Amino acid sequence: MGSRTDRIAEGRHASVRLWLFIVAGLVIAMVAVGGATRLTGSGLSITEWRPVTGIVPPLSEADWATEFAKYRDTPQYAILNQGMGLSSFKVLYAWEWGHRVLGRLLGLAFFLPLIVFWWRGMIRRRLGLGLLALGALGGLQGAIGWIMVASGLQPGMTAVAPLKLALHLTTASLILAVLVWLATGEARARVTAAPARLRATALALPVLVLAQIFLGGLVAGSHAGLVYNTWPDMDGVLIPSADNLFAVRPWIENFVDNHLLVQFDHRIVAYLLLALALIHVVDARIAAGGTAVARRATVVAGLVLAQAALGIATLLLAVPLWAALAHQVLAMMVLSMATVHARLCRGVPATGAARTVREAPVPGLAPRGA
Incomplete structure (x- = not known):
């Protein structure tokens, strides 16, 4: 049985880990609400960025009339929603x-506990620096969100720019992955590293998931999922011709503006991701059968397979709201599990409590033998 110092440190360490996972859950909720906002065409309804006063919604009919008047001045209203009622x-x-x-609540849930935990000596230096960098990325994400919205308020625009939407979604996904990575790295029990080959493929999985999420953002932003609603072919062919894939000039714009290429890229990377997940789980079962590594690899492969099936269903059904939201949320779950797996494959050298005592002693308690 560990000393009283170890037990107290372990409890505090578990609190930090739980907090990080709760914040990660809030990020997933944020992505889900953001997806619903996009799919309902609501993202351009607020035409100003007021980080502080914007938390108060219109409270009177006069306030609502003012906000509605601002929206009626947008291209989205004039082109798509002319005649909409209050x-x-x-x-x-x-x-x-x-x-x-x-x-805003997510920001408070991140920064307020961070200040408390740091003040009480519960955050290790390396973890603290990583969390500060993550907080800065979160602030940048807010600015990216407004830049994205502003792109949809330009003359002739009825939605946000696809590239900025993809960047906004990918940055949120990166924040989620880093939160999960840091939380998993604070595991209490010792975790032995997996063989080098499994570590490499396990790390490649969340990286490829992030790339796929970025491409999914381009599909969503350009509404490329509303065309070519067949599978496995695209308009009757498995591989479209190069002339059609690069019909837009200059050619670089095809990757954002050509619906055919945007959707084709998303399909191809989905196939690559599924192939890598299946190869990895087979390798894990052969090289480390019966271990936690093999079990985690199986879960990751199962999630990737389920996500691929849901993506196909979403396409064939012409992107109904429920399927699109489920596809987006499941992508966050795939990313989270792949990140947990990749982090644990690297190994955890010592218990969380032991590291806490060694690197950040609990105030007022000295380690035994000091």
Whole structure:
């Protein structure tokens, strides 16, 4: 049985780990609400970025009239929603307001415990530096979100720019992956590293998932999922011709503006990701059968397979709201599990409590023998 110092340190260490996983859960919720905001066409209903005062919604009919007047000046209203009533606008506004408020709550849920844990000596130096960098990335994400919204308020635009939407989604996914990586690295029990080959492929999985999420953002932003709604072919062919894939000039713009190439890229990387997950699980079962490594690899492969099936269903059904949201949320689950697996494959050298005592002693308690 460990000393009283070890037990106290372990409890505090578990609190930090739980906090990180809770914040990760809030990020997934943020992505889900953001997806619903996009799919309902609500993202441009609030035309200003007010980081502080924006938390207060319109409280009177006069306030609502003012906000509605601002929205009626947008291209989206003039082109898509001409004649919309105030009651319909309130629904759009509620989605976007909820997304922004959740972002503010997420920031508080991250920074307030961070300050408390750091002040009480519960954050190791290396972890603390990583969390500070993550906090800065979170602040940047807020700015990216507004830049994305502003792109949809330009003349002639009825939605946000696809590339900026993809960047916004990928940055959120990166924040989620880093949170899960840091939390998993704080495991209490010793974890032995997997063989080098398994470590390499395990690390490649979340990287490829992030790339696939970026491509999914381009598909969503350009509405490329609303065309070529057949599988495995695309408009009757398995591999479209180069002339069609690169029909737009200059050629570089095809990767964002050509629906055929945007969707084709998303399909190809999905196949690569599924192939890598299956190869990895077979390798894990052969090289480390019966171990936690093989079990985790099996879960990752299962999630990737389920995500591929859901993606195909979403395409064939022409992107209904429920399927699109489920596809986006499941992508976050795939990323989270792949990140957990990759981190544990690297190994954890010592218990969380032991590292806490050694690197950040609990105030007022000296390690035994000091």
